[in-house]
Amino acid sequence: MSTNASVTNSADATARMHALHAMVEDGLASLLKEHAGEPTELYGPVRYALEQRGKRLRPLLALLTCEACGGKAEDALPAALAVEVFHTFTLVHDDIMDRAETRRGRAAVHRQYDENKALLAGDYLMGLSYDLLARAERAELRPMIRSFHRMVARLCEGQALDEAFESRTEVTKPEYLDMIAGKTGALIAFAMEAGARTAAAPDAFIDSATTAGAQLGRAFQIQDDYLDLMATDPNWGKPIGGDLVQAKWAYLLLH
Amino acid sequence: MSTNASVTNSADATARMHALHAMVEDGLASLLKEHAGEPTELYGPVRYALEQRGKRLRPLLALLTCEACGGKAEDALPAALAVEVFHTFTLVHDDIMDRAETRRGRAAVHRQYDENKALLAGDYLMGLSYDLLARAERAELRPMIRSFHRMVARLCEGQALDEAFESRTEVTKPEYLDMIAGKTGALIAFAMEAGARTAAAPDAFIDSATTAGAQLGRAFQIQDDYLDLMATDPNWGKPIGGDLVQAKWAYLLLH
Numbered sequence: 001m002s003t004n005a006s007v008t009n010s011a012d013a014t015a016r017m018h019a020l021h022a023m024v025e026d027g028l029a030s031l032l033k034e035h036a037g038e039p040t041e042l043y044g045p046v047r048y049a050l051e052q053r054g055k056r057l058r059p060l061l062a063l064l065t066c067e068a069c070g071g072k073a074e075d076a077l078p079a080a081l082a083v084e085v086f087h088t089f090t091l092v093h094d095d096i097m098d099r100a101e102t103r104r105g106r107a108a109v110h111r112q113y114d115e116n117k118a119l120l121a122g123d124y125l126m127g128l129s130y131d132l133l134a135r136a137e138r139a140e141l142r143p144m145i146r147s148f149h150r151m152v153a154r155l156c157e158g159q160a161l162d163e164a165f166e167s168r169t170e171v172t173k174p175e176y177l178d179m180i181a182g183k184t185g186a187l188i189a190f191a192m193e194a195g196a197r198t199a200a201a202p203d204a205f206i207d208s209a210t211t212a213g214a215q216l217g218r219a220f221q222i223q224d225d226y227l228d229l230m231a232t233d234p235n236w237g238k239p240i241g242g243d244l245v246q247a248k249w250a251y252l253l254l255h
Numbered sequence: 256m257s258t259n260a261s262v263t264n265s266a267d268a269t270a271r272m273h274a275l276h277a278m279v280e281d282g283l284a285s286l287l288k289e290h291a292g293e294p295t296e297l298y299g300p301v302r303y304a305l306e307q308r309g310k311r312l313r314p315l316l317a318l319l320t321c322e323a324c325g326g327k328a329e330d331a332l333p334a335a336l337a338v339e340v341f342h343t344f345t346l347v348h349d350d351i352m353d354r355a356e357t358r359r360g361r362a363a364v365h366r367q368y369d370e371n372k373a374l375l376a377g378d379y380l381m382g383l384s385y386d387l388l389a390r391a392e393r394a395e396l397r398p399m400i401r402s403f404h405r406m407v408a409r410l411c412e413g414q415a416l417d418e419a420f421e422s423r424t425e426v427t428k429p430e431y432l433d434m435i436a437g438k439t440g441a442l443i444a445f446a447m448e449a450g451a452r453t454a455a456a457p458d459a460f461i462d463s464a465t466t467a468g469a470q471l472g473r474a475f476q477i478q479d480d481y482l483d484l485m486a487t488d489p490n491w492g493k494p495i496g497g498d499l500v501q502a503k504w505a506y507l508l509l510h
Contacts, residue, residue, distance in 0.1 A: 134396075
């Protein structure tokens with residue numbers, strides 16, 4: 001009986017995940033339609049970036065956290081899309097900075113178009129993420145925007161440190177963990193925080209969701225750095241060991 | 256008697272302008288102090304960009320419009336600073352795109368540091384402008400953020416068109432005017448709209464302020480393109496005819 005219940009719950013959970021995933025994909029498809037217009041010099045690269053396939057980890061976490069806090073996933077969708085669009089923006093600008101040729105098996109935006117177009121498309125996408133936050137009518141906007149900026153600051157700090165570490169001969173483990181907390185942890189933390197805020201969860205819940213997101217982000221980046229070093233799967237999409245070629249200091253090298 | 260009154264009003268107006276200008280400079284000085292921290296790889300270029308001297312035309316217009324609509328200039332200060340910080344962000348990224356060496360007699364941010372640091376500092380400053388909007392407690396935030404994004408879209412479109420025009424052999428006058436309406440008009444229009452919104456002006460006032468800002472922005476850009484072509488004053492700060500060197504299509508060439 002308990003086994004059956006568990007199987008049923010697991011099947012329910014899988015179905016629910018599929019439903020939430022479809023909700024995110026539908027939302028992104030609507031954004032693509034919104035940006036079908038002119039000038040193509042701007043919206044061409046914007047659409048190309050938005051068409052990027054991905055696991056949708058961050059928006060799913062926003063929706064799941066909202067449901068876990070007793071809210072409706074639908075209400076958290078604009079904030080979930082804001083997080084995914086912001087993530088897309090960071091990939092576009094990061095690829096310019098890293099001189100990356102490819103992203104998930106396609107040409108990076110600045111290779112498909114040119115650096116100026118990619119830079120501008122990234123700027124546009126960053127702006128769009130704030131507009132999406134403002135479309136969420138259920139959540140109180142001011143604390144959301146102010147939290148979002150703390151995330152932006154931490155993320156920019158992490159990116160600046162990552163660049164700085166490349167020209168250093170020594171990076172300590174705490175320095176590495178602090179860098180990835182900004183570069184990857186901050187946005188995942190915000191995704192879960194936004195879900196909790198949308199559900200109007202008590203402050204203690206919001207804090208817990210934020211902390212859980214930060215920890216998950218850290219684990220995620222360590223795994224990413226590991227796969228970057230070790231991947232033999234051509235589907236992984238990034239050139240294998242690409243970050244190492246740039247002498248990035250990843251967790252594995254610190255041990 | 257009427258002459259005296261006029262003189263007094265003029266003196267009052269000048270004193271008020273000085274007071275508002277000082278309010279903007281004090282606000283920007285506070286922002287510099289806020290960003291005195293680490294990592295210097297990020298906040299060094301951010302401070303360097305914020306230290307840029309300027310006429311402060313856009314924030315002054317926000318404050319003046321707020322007062323003209325019966326509001327307190329102090330209440331519009333966060334939005335005024337948001338506009339100035341956003342303007343600073345656009346200069347940092349534009350100078351990367353235009354490969355500009357200097358900006359107002361100093362090295363451009365990407366020449367003083369490097370392109371990656373300037374790109375990241377620009378991203379940070381764009382984010383900061385939204386945080387400043389959210390600091391304005393008197394204005395309703397949601398319509399402000401949504402208007403801001405319409406401005407961002409128009410500005411990115413104008414920038415994309417400006418780039419596209421460089422490789423075209425013919426640009427019509429309406430195309431040129433549409434481009435500068437986005438590139439310069441949209442932000443000045445938002446500055447005045449933000450002032451009117453902060454004063455909780457009726458919708459008709461907000462619309463008038465926005466239209467006036469758009470017209471002023473257009474005039475301002477035409478003058479800028481003219482000065483860019485004709486300037487002999489070394490204090491102007493930009494290399495004389497720099498835009499022409501890049502074969503930009505400015506108003507004068509269209510006549």
